[in-house]
Amino acid sequence: MIETPFFFPGKNYQLFGVLHQPKQNNINKGYVFCHPFGEEKLWAHRVYVNFARELSSKGYTVLRFDYMGYGDSDGTFEKTTVDNHINDIHNAIQEIQRQSQELESVGLLGLRFGATLACVAGSANNSIDNLILWDPVVDCNRYMQDLIRINLTTQMAVYGKIIKSREDLIQTLMENGFINIDGYDLSGVLYEGIAQLDLTDSIKALEKKSLIAQIGRPNQKIRKEYAEIIENNDNLKISLVNEEPFWREIKKFYSIAPNLFSNTFEWLEGMND
């Protein structure tokens, strides 16, 4: 396979991406990878890289890229918004089509909040054929509250007490201030943009073939939030996958997620039949 790191145009800034192109057996299908939020992106990075390589070895073209304010793309995290993220995904879709004009279809793959963004962007983009959603965040307001807990935990670790309560932190955000999540300065605009997203409606309306991979322990049951989504939607398939939460710091070093990869490939093969 050929791997090319490059910059491509975003809205009014440059985005960084790596294009994985198969050397042979090109099946003229491509995927744009949408990365998760904050530090989850870095912990999951190697799994993304290796899945891109495996897809490419099977003939797919893949574009991995960084949203504005992340990784090597332009901009700072403080200025990112949900709209920026969605725009960046649309730009990446255009870019993979421009770089590989023989592609007959393009899909989106996302993990956690990246899957949420993939779903929102994919449902609004006619050129997207299908979605691979790895453990998507459905209730984004709850997700934001979980992230705020990281700030509270850091305060406890550093100061031995909570100096700014959850309410104080939300107040800061509402007054256009910033709060720190794992080193990322989250703005009120981004907080509100994410908290207002609810995947339930957009995914229910989705008419594209999609895989939801629920990641958890062996013998897990379908989570309620996913069960509600897949109800009466024949386009959605849910797969229960035994993997550890590799998007967080865990004791295990995760460079590949074998069960997740095999489940995803199984679904892809089903689509190709």
Place this chain on the structure above:
Amino acid sequence: MINRVPVKFRNKAGLNLFGILHRPQISRENGITIILLSPGVKMRVGPHNLYIKMTKLFLDMGFSVLRFDFFGLGDSEGELEEDMLADVYNHIEVGRYVDDTIISMDWLEKNYGFNRFILGGLCGGAITALLAASRDNRVVGILSLGMTSVLASFAADPAKYITQGQLKRLRDGYLRKLLKPKSWIRLLTLQSDYWIILKSTVQPLFKRIKVMLKLNRNEKTTTIITAKSIQDNSNPLFASAFFRCMERNIPILLIFSGADRLYWEFEEKFMQPRKDELDRIEKKYFSIHIVDKANHVFSFKEWQDEMLGVSKQWLTNIQITS
């Protein structure tokens, strides 16, 4: 940022390493390039894009900056064999990425003519910078954040990553110490680097015996007493690399986070036991700054600002010996 380009170069094993090279608008006269070495398993941007913030400062100061991913990490090729994070960290701490670092300098010298480098990095990036600096004369400074002087686990054999030349130098040093009472006190009070002492002194002896007995080449003949067995998690390569850099007058800035165990470990397991040796070295080449209350990755903006301010001052005042 101005004038940046994605780059790819091959390491010793032929694996492609990916990075970004940044060139400043106006270069400094001293022609020094800063290479930021990836921390732990995080890639070339560092936690919460810390390396991007550092790069911006260094570019504003007129330095060229290279950030790249070591093999098996980030976008680079290759795979790591370890299953546990602590074991990955351990391999880094004993020099897994020294060769990749030296190759990055070779590549910059060959393609851009750069031949003087400051190596910088957080945690695993910092120890890699120190170990590489002790082996390569092109390194003229070390900017260390959260230097780790201990081992995360005992999965790796440090001798796997050090050169025969280094082993010989260490062996000669240990032999000289045989006549020094202080060295015997250190040895008998469990303060020495037994692992390396054994590797550097016993290995040649075993090699001779092996030849004499005409043993099969593949047969394992050496016995390494690991640090684990003596309950000491000090990195056996740290002290020798540090003093080697001091001998060469390489300026080192050690920035630690006040709430991070790494400073306490550095203080208790390196500074205190080595007080006499440290008292003898010139302080102008070695400075420590502690960012009060900061966590390991300098999460809060005020901690980052302090770290960047101290780095800027050090880079401005740095005295480079030719």
